[in-house]
Amino acid sequence: xxxxxxxxxxxxxxxxxxxxxxxxxxxxxxxxxxxxxxxxxxxxxxxxxxxxxxxxxxxxxxxxxxxxxxxxxxxxxxxxxxxxxxxxxxxxxxxxxxxxxxxxxxxxxxxxxxxxxxxxxxxxxxxxxxxxxxxxxxxxxxxxxxxxxxxxxxxxxxxxxxxxxxxxxxxxxxxxxxxxxxxxxxxxxxxxxxxxxxxxxxxxxxxxxxxxxxxxxxxxxxxxxxxxxxxxxxxxxxxxxxxxxxxxxxxxxxxxxxxxxxxxxxxxxxxxxxxxxxxxxxx
Ligand SMILES: NC(=O)c1ccc[n+]([C@@H]2O[C@H](COP(=O)([O-])OP(=O)(O)OC[C@H]3O[C@@H](n4cnc5c(N)ncnc54)[C@H](O)[C@@H]3O)[C@@H](O)[C@H]2O)c1
Numbered sequence: 001x002x003x004x005x006x007x008x009x010x011x012x013x014x015x016x017x018x019x020x021x022x023x024x025x026x027x028x029x030x031x032x033x034x035x036x037x038x039x040x041x042x043x044x045x046x047x048x049x050x051x052x053x054x055x056x057x058x059x060x061x062x063x064x065x066x067x068x069x070x071x072x073x074x075x076x077x078x079x080x081x082x083x084x085x086x087x088x089x090x091x092x093x094x095x096x097x098x099x100x101x102x103x104x105x106x107x108x109x110x111x112x113x114x115x116x117x118x119x120x121x122x123x124x125x126x127x128x129x130x131x132x133x134x135x136x137x138x139x140x141x142x143x144x145x146x147x148x149x150x151x152x153x154x155x156x157x158x159x160x161x162x163x164x165x166x167x168x169x170x171x172x173x174x175x176x177x178x179x180x181x182x183x184x185x186x187x188x189x190x191x192x193x194x195x196x197x198x199x200x201x202x203x204x205x206x207x208x209x210x211x212x213x214x215x216x217x218x219x220x221x222x223x224x225x226x227x228x229x230x231x232x233x234x235x236x237x238x239x240x241x242x243x244x245x246x247x248x249x250x251x252x253x254x255x256x257x258x259x260x261x262x263x264x265x266x267x268x269x270x271x272x273x274x275x276x277x278x279x280x281x282x283x
Contacts, residue, residue: 002084003084004028004085004169006029006030006031006082006083006085007029007031007083007085007086007170008086008087009030009032009089011088011090011091012032012039012074013043013090014274015089016043017032017042017043017046018146020032021047021051021145022145024069024072025051025146026175028071028085029083030073031082033077040074044074047069052065079107082108083108084113085113085166088114092242094125097116098126098130101116102130105131112135113137114130115137115167116136116139119140120245120246123136123137123138123154123159123183127156127159133156133159134160135160135163136156136158137159138183139167140152140187142189149177151174151178152179152181152187153179153180155180155183156183168180186245186249198243198255198258201259204261205259214226228279229280231272236271236278237266237271240266
């Protein structure tokens with residue numbers, strides 16, 4: 001398989017914008033695709049502002065920053081979505097993801113590498129019915145993608161080892177630490193971290209402590225962010241979705257029961273930083 005030169009990132013939300021920035025800064029010709037033009041405008045502004053900050057901090061030169069920005073095509077036009085590697089970061093819904101991958105396969109063919117940034121949907125289930133299953137795998141970035149070092153590269157039952165090697169080498173080109181893992185509920189980090197979120201929410205539900213106290217205590221204990229501030233950054237819909245998927249995939253153990261406190265927030269549309277309100281208020 002030829003070296004990856006172009007990357008298509010699908011979804012210009014929290015993750016997609018960050019991955020597109022990373023891709024462009026790493027020298028890949030980058031396309032950022034979203035159905036929603038407003039999300040693309042937001043992503044374009046956000047990437048512009050982040051690159052400016054990197055310039056000011058001396059992380060990249062003015063020339064490199066403008067070259068990176070010039071490397072990105074922002075588009076709502078699916079017919080322009082052709083690349084050597086596709087990283088999908090759209091809504092966490094298996095049917096919608098599969099539908100997009102099928103359309104992209106028709107446009108791109110069998111040489112392209114197809115990767116999903118899903119937090120929790122099984123890679124094997126996404127590959128089911130996909131025309132090029134050996135070209136398909138997971139590439140799971142963490143939030144914020146330009147900063148967090150880890151990338152989980154998830155090998156589905158049908159992913160070829162050549163494709164896994166390509167994803168690991170792209171992650172390295174992006175200066176990330178790539179960890180290979182098998183397709184298991186929550187992969188590695190999201191599985192281990194479930195209790196960090198869930199226990200904190202159970203304790204608040206039972207009024208053992210407040211949200212602010214829980215965050216302050218965990219931060220004083222050495223965590224970079226407390227569980228509630230982190231859930232607001234991730235997006236409560238995303239985090240709640242992961243909890244549900246991991247819980248169901250493991251046959252609904254009581255210890256992993258999703259939180260009603262979080263469910264209520266999601267149903268009210270209070271999804272965290274991205275909507276201006278979650279466990280905290282950002283407006
Ligand atoms: N938020 C996190 O911390 C985080 C971390 C790692 C992985 N993920 C995963 O990344 C993916 C995206 O999460 P996010 O937090 O960026 O979501 P988000 O809600 O911020 O953004 C999703 C974007 O996808 C777009 N979209 C929806 N359907 C589309 C379609 N059919 N075609 C093109 N664009 C479409 C939406 O318009 C939106 O801009 C999910 O699979 C999630 O599980 C999220």
